Amino acid sequence: MNPARVDRVFTALADRTRRDLYRAVVAVGPSTATQLAAERSITRQAVAKHLAVLSEAGLVHSRRSGREVLYTADADPLVDATDWIDATRVAWDRRLVRLRDLLER
Amino acid sequence: MDESVTTTMQVDLDAPADLVVAALDDPDLLTAWIGEWTDREDSTSTVRTDDGILRIVTDRGWAGEELRWRWHHADDDSVASEVAIRLAPLEGGSTRLIVRETRASMGPGPNWSGDLLALGAVLLAGSLVRT
Numbered sequence: 001m002n003p004a005r006v007d008r009v010f011t012a013l014a015d016r017t018r019r020d021l022y023r024a025v026v027a028v029g030p031s032t033a034t035q036l037a038a039e040r041s042i043t044r045q046a047v048a049k050h051l052a053v054l055s056e057a058g059l060v061h062s063r064r065s066g067r068e069v070l071y072t073a074d075a076d077p078l079v080d081a082t083d084w085i086d087a088t089r090v091a092w093d094r095r096l097v098r099l100r101d102l103l104e105r
Numbered sequence: 106m107d108e109s110v111t112t113t114m115q116v117d118l119d120a121p122a123d124l125v126v127a128a129l130d131d132p133d134l135l136t137a138w139i140g141e142w143t144d145r146e147d148s149t150s151t152v153r154t155d156d157g158i159l160r161i162v163t164d165r166g167w168a169g170e171e172l173r174w175r176w177h178h179a180d181d182d183s184v185a186s187e188v189a190i191r192l193a194p195l196e197g198g199s200t201r202l203i204v205r206e207t208r209a210s211m212g213p214g215p216n217w218s219g220d221l222l223a224l225g226a227v228l229l230a231g232s233l234v235r236t
Contacts, residue, residue: 099202
C-alpha cells in the first residue's frame with residue numbers, strides 16, 4: 001500500500017463533484033470535459049479542473065483525439081484506497097475480539 | 106466540500122462501562138488488546154500494533170463518553186488517522202463500543218467510505234480500465 005497514493009486518491013474523491021465525474025467516466029467510458037459539463041450545472045473549465053485532480057491521483061487518464069481531450073477511468077488506484085479501509089476494519093475486528101476476551105473472561 | 110473516509114465498527118461487551126473505561130485508559134490493559142502501549146512523558150504514547158507497525162499516539166483525551174486520539178506511523182507521519190471510541194451503557198450492565206477511524210487528511214464531513222468501497226467493488230469486478 002502506497003500511503004502517498006492513497007492520500008491522493010482520498011483527496012481526489014473527497015469532493016462530491018469529482019466522485020460524480022469519476023462515476024460518469026466509469027459508466028460512460030471515454031468522455032470529454034465538454035460532454036461532462038453539458039450534463040451538469042458546472043462549467044467546462046470547472047470540470048477540467050476536477051479532471052486534473054482525478055488525473056493527478058491516477059483515477060483518470062487523458063489522451064488527445066483530434067481537437068478533443070478524452071478522459072478514461074482507471075480503477076487501479078482504488079485498490080490501495082479500499083485496501084486501507086479493509087485493513088483498518090480487519091485490524092479493529094481483531095482488537096475488539098481481544099478486548100472482549102479480556103473483559104469477559 | 107471535502108468529506109471524510111471513516112470506518113466504523115461496533116461491539117457489545119458483557120462488561121460495565123467503568124471496566125471498559127479502564128481497558129481504554131490503563132497502559133497494561135491497552136497492551137492486552139491494542140498492542141504494546143507505552144505512555145511517554147510528553148503526553149504522547151507509542152503503540153506497536155500486531156501488524157508490527159509502531160504508531161505515535163497524540164491528542165488523546167476523553168470528550169464526554171468518547172475517547173479520541175490521533176495516531177501516525179512512527180516512520181511516516183503522513184500515514185495518520187483519527188480514532189474515536191464511544192461508550193454507550195446498555196440495559197443489563199453491558200456496554201456498547203463504537204469505534205470510528207478516519208483518515209486525518211480528510212477532516213470532518215459526511216462519510217463516504219461505503220460509497221468508495223461500492224464503487225471500487227463495481228470497478229474491480231469488471232474491467233479495470235475502460236478504453
